[in-house]
Amino acid sequence: MKKSNNKYTVTAAFPYANGPIHIGHLAGVYLPADIFVRYLRRKKKEVIFICGSDEHGVPITIQAKKENTTPKEIVNKYHFMIKDCFENFGIHFDNYSRTSTVIHQKISTSFFKKLHKEKKIFEKVSEQYYDNQAKQFLADRYIYGICPHCKHKEAYGDQCESCGSSLSPEELINPLSTISGSNPVLKKTKHWYFPLNEYQNFLEKWILMDHQKDWKVNVYGQAKSWLDQGLQPRAITRDLDWGIPIPKEIGKVLYVWFEATIGYISSTIEWAKRKKKDWKPYWKDQRTKLIQFIGKDNIVFHCIIFPAVLKAYNQGYILPDKILANEFLNLENEKISTSRNWGVWVHEYLRDFPNQQDTLRYILIANMPEKKDNNFNWKDFQKTNNTELVAILGNFVNRSLTLIQKYNNGIIPHPGIFSITDKSILKKIRKYPENIGDLIESFRFREALVCFMDLARLGNKYLTEEEPWNIKKTEQRIETILYVSLQIVGMLAQLAELFLPYTANKLLKMLRLEAYFWNKIENVKEFLCPGHVLGKSTLLFNKITDKSVEKQLEKLGKSDL
Template sequence: MSDRKLITAALPYANGPVHIGHLAGVYIPADVYARFQRRSGKDVAFICGSDEHGIPITIRAKKEGVTPQDIVDKYHGIIKKSFADLGISFDEYSRTTSAKHYDVSQDFFKTLYNKEKFTEEVSEQYFDEQANEFLADRYIVGTCPNCGNVNAYGDQCENCGSTLSPSELINPHSMLSGNVPVLKETKNWYLPLNDYETFLNQWIIEGHKDDWKTNVYGQVKSWLNDGLKPRAMTRDLNWGVPVPLPNAEGKVLYVWFDAPIGYISFTQEWAEKTGKNWKDYWQDPKSDLIHFIGKDNIVFHCIIFPAMMKAHGDYIMPTNVPAFEFLNLENEKISTSRNWAVWAHEYVEEFPGQQDVLRYALLSSAPETKDNNFTWKDFQTKNNSELVGIFGNFINRVAVLIHKYYDGVIPAGNADAEELLEIKRSAAEIAQYLENFEFRNSLTALMNLARFGNQYLQVEEPWKTIKDNPEKAAHSLFVGAQIAVALAQLSEPFMPFSSEKLLTMFNLEKLNWSDIETKDILIETGHQINEASLLFSKIEDATIEFQIQKLENTKEENKKAVALQTVSQSEGAEAEAQIPKILLPAKDEIQFDDFTKIDLRTATILTAEKVEKADKLLKFTVDTGVDVRTVVSGVAESFKPEELIGKQVMILLNLAPRKIRGIVSQGMFLLTTKADGKLTFVTPDEDVANGIEIG
């Protein structure tokens, strides 16, 4: 491992605030790692910034009736302040609308263009004739060919996780007008990712099988096994970094081309301010480049961006890409569109001075290897039982007793005490876990040291031995003080605000991590400490109930919104007037011959089971009357597998097979959505034989 660490965190879209899912899955672990590396004496550059060119920005702007620049200016400020308030210690937090970023990303593009790394291709892309513009993938919505989700985007189905292209959608329509888009020719510049398959296989599949996280390695291996294809690096849009070529008016750089280059441009901004040489971090093979991301960004950071850097020729490859899974909220997927989230800026306002409580709770539930869950009750328990009852209790007992018996002066003790070895062991254990990106284990090791301190005091009972064995009492509190100071030092990456309070309380400066691992004594006999103060305070039930009620109110508002969208025409003209706002226009006419191509049959579900590592997918064995086949469908949030066995359903029999999460799916069920947002199967009115044609 290098002594120079370039640490990046995924660029948040500046179309809304950050929530606990972002914090747990990217930013707090990245900050812990950066702080630890600084304490270990490493040369660290911790880089991030707002992604201000994504399609979500333009969608938000259209919804609010403002310009994209208005949106990014607003949310860049909110996001940056939230990170600062929560102690995320970026060395540079910038934005992709900066002049520096435009220059760097355009120069990067021109370098690849001049090296003839792009291919120019004319293709047919969807065009909204009413809006008079080409549609980015996220502006096209239709039915997912894999799971039947009717709200799949042109680039991804968020229901089953499949990566899509707009041409794969069934019944696509424009999000701008609701109309069916037409195909129109346009020219764009493509990066032939297939040219880099050999390089990517050697670098990742052969080079990082044993040291990268299995979710990252597995996803990259799956992509490479399926074969890579050329991908357009430019788009027909009016918001983004302009393509720096003649006759490219109306075209911008693909957001996933310019966004990761932000890591480079932001590093250059930081280097200019600090007198550093940015090339030391990006072009010196002795540097470590580590990307902290969510699992939905693996393909971009492990395939597309590395291929771009390889094509450029001047850049190092990532040393590691520790991607995290997703965090749910109260057992439901976090959703910004449904306001089902705990927003960072609201937490800071509603829990003043308790930033470390959130950091601790999210780290202890970090979705490192699988999706995890945040609940307000668990948050309360972690604070009251662990931070107050264990960590804070130990610190307070030590400090109060030293003030009570020794006027705040550290008493004499045996520096060779066996108990002090626990400090060195804990420091080394925490360090090893952090080097391996095991944040939950590292936090547990920290808390185990606090538990050890509490148990030690309970056994020694200096408040009793002070009367008949004052020398033993002094030694006990000498050892307790060493453990307390170790906690003050070791907790800094995890809980920086509390660590600062503790160091002030014990009248000490920060130590290098190696000193904590090697020094026999962390605080000397005769050292004067300051007055004790409580680190954490109990969170009352009423505070938690308020937060839970906020979520319940959100749930009720969402139910009302669904009910409004499904209002019946029979409710009268007033209700009927609302329907055009939420119903799509009728689709284009089809001929009878088109309809006869559909082979829709009755079938019976024989088996149903969850798909591993896919919260929304169920795998079915289905008797179609013609054969027995496998179908994968994104219905796990609406049904339990066991309740579907024996159910008669309708299946599209002649849909081309498609591999989903490594399983070949041979068909699609006919489903619809209920008023509560849950899916339901369209079924025959009565039991009939399997294989009966529907038509």
């Protein structure tokens, strides 16, 4: 009998180490991945959560020029900044690596060598733009010009950020070098190409047949669009000094999108060596599920190029079971822009709003752009915090704990006879884990959060309608109401960890409870037994003031990195 799946390899897209991470990164990739991994761990699934910094490619060298320093200094600066932000935001990877490690260079080079030896890549001489003043070939991002589609004046050689069109440098009108500002000339250069066209049939079967019904619409649609256009050979090397060098070649490096996705494998191997474990079951066991969380601008690399490379390498690697990409999150109805400093940078948020990670986590999950672009604005941030986290969740917990302290010295009372309402509430509570679990397994994280908050709303409504403070209530009735209320608080404490880990820790400490595994959450008869003594209570959330929001609005567009 075939053993059922019990292993998951969950990867989150490697952020570029050319700047700090912002709220768009969190809402698009890292929070959905974090919620899913937290849920798997509560389900007692064996899961590794893999990420790392993408430290090669043109954005790194461009940033180094801007900051008048070296690419190595840039990646060191931002790698540690990004890593600290994830840690302080409650996103804990099993391994957070970087593509400048020796192990990554070894693994990615071994892919190139094997494909080269087996003639699965080929050399081709082509003409590429060259800057005579800077004396170097220009990668896509080192060229800008007029977009042939929307006529935007500063479209890059790979993409127009105004209309979103994918471009090649040759399509630009009046191309210019970003290094010298001069007109580049076409010059012959040799590169290695991966024949993607040879994997068209394989990818069509894998994507269009095997995953037509279980992939997100945006991911499937974009992958299908590439296949419909017909795949073409794609260069896997670049004329650059910064990157993983091609063996026996000077001034040639692996194209970042050939080697960066291999980083998931090298990061796993790094983790396995540290833990003295075998990494192969996480990448070569057909029972293991590979789930990848990415940005929508990375869909082609994860759905087309990476799977084709794994197929060509032919060493038994599993293919992704799911590839999840959200849409974009805008800020104050405008696209987040690093160059204009139009963003909410996570390291600055952590500094400006100490111990309020969960406030931002909540707002970003509630506004997660799962199906279409969404928007973050500071006034909504304030309103949502004050009217939902403070007035609903915080208020219900505070009322319940204050009342039990007043009427029963902070001890869970013995309930009397349950009313029809009490029985209905206790029955409803037990359905929440299953409902939330189903939504998370369907990758509907916003709805899962709404479901969680509905439980707090249910508690508030119950307390308001039952009025345990009413002097006409008997002592036994008051104790029954408080008992029921605290069962709701107990369930909230267990479920909160998926979305609001810092709040969950506070709440569990106040209740003197430990975190349960999912099976126990679904089946436990009561979270807080009569006679259980509660701990010291504190407020879960604080109101966000007009002043703090105005300060953030004033910062937008000003350089503070």
